[in-house]
Amino acid sequence: MPPRRVITGRSQEPRRRYAEELRLLRAERDLSLRQLAETVGWDPSLFGKLESGATLGSPEVAQALDGFYGTPGLLLAMWEVAVADPKQFKEQYRRYMELEAEAVCLWHYGADVIHGLLQTADYAAELLAAGGLDGDELDTQVEARIGRRAVLANGTVSKFRTILSESVLRTPLQEPGKWREQLEYLMAMAQRKNVAIQMMPQSVGLHGLTNTDTMFLRDADGRTMAWIETGYSGEFVQEASDVERLLLRYDQVRDLALTPYETGKFIRRMLEEASCESST
Template sequence: MSTDNGGRDRSDHTTDGADGASWEEDWEDDYGPAIRATCRQIKLWREGAGLTQQELGDAIGYSLGMVSAVERARRLPHPDFLAKADRILGADGKLAAMKKDVEEARYPKKVRDLAKLESEAVELGAYANHNMHGLLQTEEYTRALFEMRLPPYGEDEIDRQVAARMARQEIFGRRPAALLTFVQEEVTLRRPIGGRMVLRRQLEHLLEVGQLRNVEIQVMPTDRVKHAGMAGELRVLKIKDGTTVGYSEAQLTSRLVSDPREVQILEMRYGMIRAQALPPRESLAFIEKLLGEMT
């Protein structure tokens, strides 16, 4: 997270599109000390058991190179790696207990920050204009977005980014439930990201999510003469401590908005966007109509 000239927080990467300023792993942040400590513990337990790296790798089904990279904190240990090493080395759960922190560290920091913000929200409103909002995406739709990214991601990084986005969708099952409202541009419902079948399943998913009592999905028709969202995507989150923040994205950058005057502008725009879009019931009917046209 960096800061703009006005002192406000800025993120270095986007979160819901498939773009970003870097394609390298970024767990070397607040999780760095915990990860390095975990890797040192693996080495200490292995040496205490009198095993070589090769012998440990053979016992748990990982290569010598992987064991070496993990012990040097060059690679994050997979939860399966930790569970098997714990059992073989007789660590009595001490290594396996680190699975949660290590798994969270796999997700890009920008996604962890956003997921934390979403987890604290009692109300979230989002307007998306170029693809489905990340919280509404199916896994295959998300994967298609990251496969289109330029510069291209490797397969491991695509898996990592997809898993991180899917993990954020835990917000739908949270209790007490947050109020979640979304406005999607009509074009996002027609653009066949990943192909027609991927889009079809994505539209079906929207209909399912739209039935949840704490979720409202609206469609912004392309033929609207007046449109309050022409400045781009935006998000407004009301946090349980009573504060409200905004979030906006553009090419290579995303920005957390905390200045009350700017937050007020985003709230006003989002309110107008919702008023100009189709009501929730008509929006679901519109999505059903699009599905019918695809058969």
């Protein structure tokens, strides 16, 4: 493996560091973007965007480049760090991302959409595009959102519970096949020991969190904070008495929701409906 250069202050940013490493490895082999593309696959423009930092690409691309350059696991690891970097998100969400990554327990209520930790790339892309993002900015935000899912797989979070309004599970993506994949992903995540998914039936009517997307984050010291989000902004609730009132509402909502088992049966019915729609 070629010797590594000294990491500068600039290249300590994960996204830039990844792009610089890709440029360095290609330059050491005196390859053009077209030559690299012909050997590894994909379009030359993708590798140009990777090396400029305009996009992070997919883990499959990182793995393919690891194989080509003889850097087993290095580029994939750098990719994982880059997509999980809080700097990928807008300023008001960076602190939340940091706390989410450090939390040991997460409790969520979703009034409108599936939480980012449970979204597929297609779901995230359609949701973010509906909010006005497009082009490279959309690609960047989707990559960053998918990178966040690692907190459920790395063992840091001992429990993640999400209670979804029935309307969330009845609001499909534009393409039935992509919606089916999202539902299948929910079913797969529900099999994890540290993940619980519940559904709040519309028949319950109004309740304490009807219009409030809420996340509770408990750290290793036992402190709990709340994050309340709308489609336009989010804010922290840190005062202990305010958090306690929200937790009481959450407990009441959980008592009204379907159990994880009953929710699984409901999602399977949604899957059957999505399969029928995609086959017609």
